[in-house]
Amino acid sequence: MTSTQDLGRMMQQAEDRVKNGERVAMVTIVRTRGSTPRKVGTKMLVFEDGLFAGTVGGGCGEADVLQETLNVMETGQPSLFHVDLTADEAEESGDVCGGIMDVFIEPWSPGASA
Amino acid sequence: MRNGADPAGAAVDHALRRVISDRGIADLATVVSTSAVGPVQAGQKLLVELDGETWGTLGDADLDQTVARDAREALESRKSQVITYRVADVQVEVFHEVLEPRPQLLIVGAGHIAVPLARFGHQLGFEVVVVDDREKFANVERFPEADRVIAADFGATLQDYLLTPSTFVVIITRAHTYDEEALRIVLGRPHAYIGMIGSRRRVQTVLRILAAEGYDPAQLSAIRAPIGLDIGSETPDEIALSIIAEVVAARRGGTGVSLSREMRPIALRTGGEE
Numbered sequence: 001m002t003s004t005q006d007l008g009r010m011m012q013q014a015e016d017r018v019k020n021g022e023r024v025a026m027v028t029i030v031r032t033r034g035s036t037p038r039k040v041g042t043k044m045l046v047f048e049d050g051l052f053a054g055t056v057g058g059g060c061g062e063a064d065v066l067q068e069t070l071n072v073m074e075t076g077q078p079s080l081f082h083v084d085l086t087a088d089e090a091e092e093s094g095d096v097c098g099g100i101m102d103v104f105i106e107p108w109s110p111g112a113s114a
Numbered sequence: 115m116r117n118g119a120d121p122a123g124a125a126v127d128h129a130l131r132r133v134i135s136d137r138g139i140a141d142l143a144t145v146v147s148t149s150a151v152g153p154v155q156a157g158q159k160l161l162v163e164l165d166g167e168t169w170g171t172l173g174d175a176d177l178d179q180t181v182a183r184d185a186r187e188a189l190e191s192r193k194s195q196v197i198t199y200r201v202a203d204v205q206v207e208v209f210h211e212v213l214e215p216r217p218q219l220l221i222v223g224a225g226h227i228a229v230p231l232a233r234f235g236h237q238l239g240f241e242v243v244v245v246d247d248r249e250k251f252a253n254v255e256r257f258p259e260a261d262r263v264i265a266a267d268f269g270a271t272l273q274d275y276l277l278t279p280s281t282f283v284v285i286i287t288r289a290h291t292y293d294e295e296a297l298r299i300v301l302g303r304p305h306a307y308i309g310m311i312g313s314r315r316r317v318q319t320v321l322r323i324l325a326a327e328g329y330d331p332a333q334l335s336a337i338r339a340p341i342g343l344d345i346g347s348e349t350p351d352e353i354a355l356s357i358i359a360e361v362v363a364a365r366r367g368g369t370g371v372s373l374s375r376e377m378r379p380i381a382l383r384t385g386g387e388e
Contacts, residue, residue, distance in 0.1 A: 002213075003214065003215055003216035003241075004133065004134045004137065004138075004213050004214060004215045004216075005134075005215060005216050005241055006216070007134060007213065008131075008134040008135070011131075011134075028209070028211070030146055030194075030196050030209040030211075031195075040194050040195065041194045041211055041212070077156075078146075078156040078157040079156075080146045080147045080207070102146075102196075104144065104146045104209060106144075106156075106157050
């Protein structure tokens, strides 16, 4: 869940970046199965330089999401991206990773919402 | 919305900003996938407000209508989820995202209880706002965790204050006269909770006066006064804990009763066997 206050702040942040000519994308968890570290509706803002605000994985599966987000910025096409946090790789990083989730990644353009 | 120049996108954007600043609730429906290329495309949005008003389009008028209908349910259950629709032969997945404000803890009075209360409120996910007419008390140094600290007259501040169904009002000023003044102003306006500090006797007197003045008895009996759960609190920290516990119980629908209380007779009955 992202509250409207948090969303408002993220929108402001995105706009500031876009005004500087940077590309920005919004990542939102839209579906989860199992015990994922973050719940449906959680959002993350990703900037062109690879930096981000917020987290959809709490450190889990984030590298894949970031890579896909950079692709989305490149193509300008939104993407529904499947993240499997039950993989061995994720398990190694600790107990907090688990479950499966779909994130929706959308590019942010001037005057854009969410 | 991928293109701000697109009028539908601009309408969504505008309405969304209003919902955010008004502390409103809305369902932001977004197409997240389609099985084939068509007028309905991933990223298109429809914003549905609580009163049913819609902004933007998902690319198909019938789909908009169906999604708006489902939005009503989403807004009632406050549950965000993906729902699959069919438009002609195309399968469309729409994410219904329920947008609602973080609950707000409005602390009226910046005395010694307010300090731990603001800290607890912040920790528990509330947007914390503190009001007091004394600058010496109402300042950011004293309330580093607060989202907003207002140093101004109680009455004037509360008159203009945007109260919503997710505002939890805690009235703990330094004087009963201010408590009463604050209570009069917030009563009858939207809120999730109103609690007021005071001795049983003092609280009773205030409620009687308000009832005699014609305030709605149902509204008066919903006021949590004296404020807080009975945990035998003595120190300011403990009183703040008793208040925030009652606020959380009000938010989540808890009774505030010890979980073991209902178990005790059962434990006693079966105690010999286990």
